[in-house]
Amino acid sequence: MTTKESFGEHIRVLRENQKLPLRKVAAALDIDPSTLSKIERGERSANKEMLPLLADLFNESEVDLGLILMSDKVAYDLMQEENPDQILKVAEEKIKYLKNKNLQQGSLDL
Amino acid sequence: MTTKESFGEHIRVLRENQKLPLRKVAAALDIDPSTLSKIERGERSANKEMLPLLADLFNESEVDLGLILMSDKVAYDLMQEENPDQILKVAEEKIKYLKNKNLQQGSLDL
DNA sequence: TTATTTCAGGACAATAGTTGTCCAAATCTA
DNA sequence: TAGATTTGGACAACTATTGTCCTGAAATAA
Secondary structure, three states: OOOOOOHHHHHHHHHHHOOOOHHHHHHHHOOOHHHHHHHHOOOOOOOOOHHHHHHHHHOOOHHHHHHHHHHHHHHHHHOOOOOHHHHHHHHHHHHHHHHHHHHHHOOOOO | OOOOOOHHHHHHHHHHHOOOOHHHHHHHHOOOHHHHHHHHOOOOOOOOOHHHHHHHHHOOOHHHHHHHHHHHHHHHHHOOOOOHHHHHHHHHHHHHHHHHHHHHHOOOOO
16 A cells, blocks of 8 residues: 555555645645755655645554655665665564563553 | 663673673773763763774674564564554565665665 | 772763755646 | 746754763772
């Protein structure tokens, strides 16, 4: 579903489907149009405050948008690694472990 | 193998096994002992230049150390997400896709 | 115990990275 | 052509990271 598409490409398509100019969407996000242009082209990064606004604007799931955004960031971080799959695997185990650890301790440090 | 252990915890164990003080290892890394202390306790991050030095010092695989370091970073980034596994899955696909894309284009932008 | 060494942790400036903002040129559209 | 949209650069403001130093606590040795 969301695979292979960068966050920027995704929201650009959504915007063009609705025939909205950068200006309009940028206004809704309270950012400069040129910044939105850069986000769409991957030259700058979106942030999480934008997700509910974009989800609302384009009738998309906020969680899905967040998934695309975060996976983009991870993919970008690991692109240049020689063993990205292994890194992801170990990271997954660490997350499981840490979540469980935090649960057992009742700690909630985010 | 490397799972569940943070990079800092890992190198602390290695250092203590060899009964080396922070001072010595820090000198080998050309950093302040207090910085190394912080790295071991996860208060600061190690960087990749340190990997070959640590690998040499502790007779460990540099690739393995890098794996522990990078998986730490990814795990930390995704800890607070509600759907980390999904994010990792999509990220994996994106990496595959991007690598293939770059190969086909013959581009090598790292 | 006292002296010495190691380690933790804070402070702070220097550096690096990110973000907001504006502007001008290029591209597209009517 | 005229107007709107988009791109891309520049740059200051802000935020995060890093290097460095210092002090006190804790551990170790004498």
